[in-house]
Amino acid sequence: MEAVLQAESQECGLACLVMIAGYHGLHLDLMSLRRRFSISIKGTNLAQLVRYAQSLDFSCRPLRLELEDMAKLRLPCILHWDMTHFVVLETVRRGRLHLLDPASGRRVLPLAEASRHFTGVALELSPNVTFRPAQQKARIRLRELTGRAIGLKRALANIFALALALEVVALLAPQVTQWVVDGALVSADHDLLLIAVLGGCLLMLIDFVLRMARGWMGLRLNQQLALQWSGNLFSHLLRLPWPYFEKRQLGDITARFQSLTAIRNVLTNGAIMVVLDGLVTLITLGMMLLYSPVLTGIVAIALALYMVLRVAFYQPLRNASEERIVLAARENSYFLETIRAVLPLKLFNTTSLRLATWQNLVADVQNRDVATQKMLLAFTSLNTLIFGLEGMLLLYVGGMAVLDGTLSLGMLLAFIAYKSQFTGRASQLIDLGVEIRMLSLHAERLADIALETPEPDSHMETDLERIEPRIELRDVSYRYAEGEPWVLRNLSLVIEAGDSVAIVGRSGCGKSTLFKLMLGLLTPTEGEILVGGIPARQLGPQAIRNLVGAVMQEDQLLAGSLAENIASFDPEADQQRIEEAARQANIHKAVANMPMGYQTLVAEMGSGLSGGQKQRVLLARALYKRPRILALDEATSHLDLHSEQHVVQALQRMPMTRITIAHRRETISFARRLVCLDKGAVVEDVRLDEERQVSA
Numbered sequence: 001m002e003a004v005l006q007a008e009s010q011e012c013g014l015a016c017l018v019m020i021a022g023y024h025g026l027h028l029d030l031m032s033l034r035r036r037f038s039i040s041i042k043g044t045n046l047a048q049l050v051r052y053a054q055s056l057d058f059s060c061r062p063l064r065l066e067l068e069d070m071a072k073l074r075l076p077c078i079l080h081w082d083m084t085h086f087v088v089l090e091t092v093r094r095g096r097l098h099l100l101d102p103a104s105g106r107r108v109l110p111l112a113e114a115s116r117h118f119t120g121v122a123l124e125l126s127p128n129v130t131f132r133p134a135q136q137k138a139r140i141r142l143r144e145l146t147g148r149a150i151g152l153k154r155a156l157a158n159i160f161a162l163a164l165a166l167e168v169v170a171l172l173a174p175q176v177t178q179w180v181v182d183g184a185l186v187s188a189d190h191d192l193l194l195i196a197v198l199g200g201c202l203l204m205l206i207d208f209v210l211r212m213a214r215g216w217m218g219l220r221l222n223q224q225l226a227l228q229w230s231g232n233l234f235s236h237l238l239r240l241p242w243p244y245f246e247k248r249q250l251g252d253i254t255a256r257f258q259s260l261t262a263i264r265n266v267l268t269n270g271a272i273m274v275v276l277d278g279l280v281t282l283i284t285l286g287m288m289l290l291y292s293p294v295l296t297g298i299v300a301i302a303l304a305l306y307m308v309l310r311v312a313f314y315q316p317l318r319n320a321s322e323e324r325i326v327l328a329a330r331e332n333s334y335f336l337e338t339i340r341a342v343l344p345l346k347l348f349n350t351t352s353l354r355l356a357t358w359q360n361l362v363a364d365v366q367n368r369d370v371a372t373q374k375m376l377l378a379f380t381s382l383n384t385l386i387f388g389l390e391g392m393l394l395l396y397v398g399g400m401a402v403l404d405g406t407l408s409l410g411m412l413l414a415f416i417a418y419k420s421q422f423t424g425r426a427s428q429l430i431d432l433g434v435e436i437r438m439l440s441l442h443a444e445r446l447a448d449i450a451l452e453t454p455e456p457d458s459h460m461e462t463d464l465e466r467i468e469p470r471i472e473l474r475d476v477s478y479r480y481a482e483g484e485p486w487v488l489r490n491l492s493l494v495i496e497a498g499d500s501v502a503i504v505g506r507s508g509c510g511k512s513t514l515f516k517l518m519l520g521l522l523t524p525t526e527g528e529i530l531v532g533g534i535p536a537r538q539l540g541p542q543a544i545r546n547l548v549g550a551v552m553q554e555d556q557l558l559a560g561s562l563a564e565n566i567a568s569f570d571p572e573a574d575q576q577r578i579e580e581a582a583r584q585a586n587i588h589k590a591v592a593n594m595p596m597g598y599q600t601l602v603a604e605m606g607s608g609l610s611g612g613q614k615q616r617v618l619l620a621r622a623l624y625k626r627p628r629i630l631a632l633d634e635a636t637s638h639l640d641l642h643s644e645q646h647v648v649q650a651l652q653r654m655p656m657t658r659i660t661i662a663h664r665r666e667t668i669s670f671a672r673r674l675v676c677l678d679k680g681a682v683v684e685d686v687r688l689d690e691e692r693q694v695s696a
């Protein structure tokens, strides 16, 4: 069975299904399955997994069992692991479980160790009568992964021409040796010796120039591709919808991005070599055959053995390489998360615990490396043995031929020179073939970014100024994944232009979800949202966000000055407008009192601002863009009552639609309308007159 590694931290169940389906001949890929069964950040439970498996035409039998009864299970099956994870049990042999873990790859665990992880629940899967083996893996095309690259064909053609010239030079070099030995040395011709050596020097000079030119062009091509491809990919990544980022770990996204470099390196260096090496290998092979078919036969056998060796080591090395990438990404994510969350870790004195876990993750990576190195050691030693024996055999058979007079010494030397070229090229070609196959690993990893559907662009040309800042939700329902409870159910709500609405409700009742839907960060599972009377789907999320200024609960400032943050790093920022926004957010005085004023630097993590100051800077950022709709999710919760009153009163005077999520009575009291949510629906919608505003 082939291990399938999960891309999102919560899709272990899906990865197990892909593995088992593959075992029974239905070859799926994780990405298509992820689209088919949406999974929320909370992961999959057993009931959902059973439903997914049934829709893939499997009959399922969930059971509870003791570890000793493992051998009786119908294998491969899925085991519930560590309370939050699923793994595939492939076989049980000599008291050891052979597992395929979507988080780390193949593992073998003694029963005693497995007992610490196994929760006692297993899921047997067997294909039912409607099950049909099929190849449903999506094919990944390079162009889709990297996007377009301008000037690629011309650059490749130039490099190819130079490389071809180099090969001609390389083919002529052994001839010089033969002239020297058989011509000049045998007949003691001093002049011929000088001419041959001078000819050789000229060849070396040409080789030097061509090599420099090719190397330089290769470098430039690599650099251009690096810029274009990574630019294309990063721009695609940034256009992906919000849930994509929510479900992934930072280290994993970074590691996937780096797969692009691996692909680029193999392609720029390899693509040309494949063609050229193939050509030169054939020519050298022809030359060798002319010299001696018997010696050529020996060389061919050695090469065939090398190929067998390469193929035998391919799959273990590919698996090891993939597992290493995944383990390293996990370690990296953990490292980054630790740094980001250092404050609570210090407060709860859990840094040493964190350190120990991180060291275990590093040890996992190291162990994987050692295992790979052991494999490589065996491979290179066998390789050296094959070619060493080949050399000895050639020396013996070639030597005998020279003694018998069927081959001259010069010819033998020339043959050996051609042979080194041939085996060098042919083994490189085989290696490259393996590397290109290995690219599938990187391509699959990259596909997780490149083939993910980005947020839709706007389908219509709209003058945003003419859109009325009015939001209407028609029978909107939303849940984070299939099978999960509905967060919002058949919710209808109209927020008129210029209205000031407070959305209230118990914690977890779906207020932030409603906001994210209105901002186009999430798409309704059912129903429709209209902005200014235009369906949000038609308008596109970017257009909506151009209309709206928002401060979310988990909002962040970026590293830079306060002015840059308020102006969202607008290169043509207007200082007056920045100050005006800061005044409206009641932060101007505080900023002006800072020694460096608006140029005060804000660090990425500890922002150097108090909680209330940070909230007001975020509010100023939302106001700087002069939004038509202002959406605030607990955006004034850290402010003292006086400051909040100041801010809210300033906002009341501004001509825009205001939507506020709040828990505090003081914040709500400024709204003109109160919408109360409960169990995903509007349970109360009241308009507040001046008096009721104060007493709300």
Ligand SMILES: Nc1ncnc2c1ncn2[C@@H]1O[C@H](COP(=O)(O)OP(=O)(O)OP(=O)(O)O)[C@@H](O)[C@H]1O
Binding pocket: 040, 041, 042, 246, 480, 487, 505, 506, 507, 508, 509, 510, 511, 512, 513, 514
């Ligand atoms: N990404 C997610 N995946 C799965 N479930 C989620 C996700 N985000 C929120 N939920 C769930 O959806 C429900 C509504 O969450 P939401 O954040 O909208 O509540 P809220 O009313 O804004 O709460 P609060 O007032 O505490 O901020 C909660 O039960 C929450 O657990």
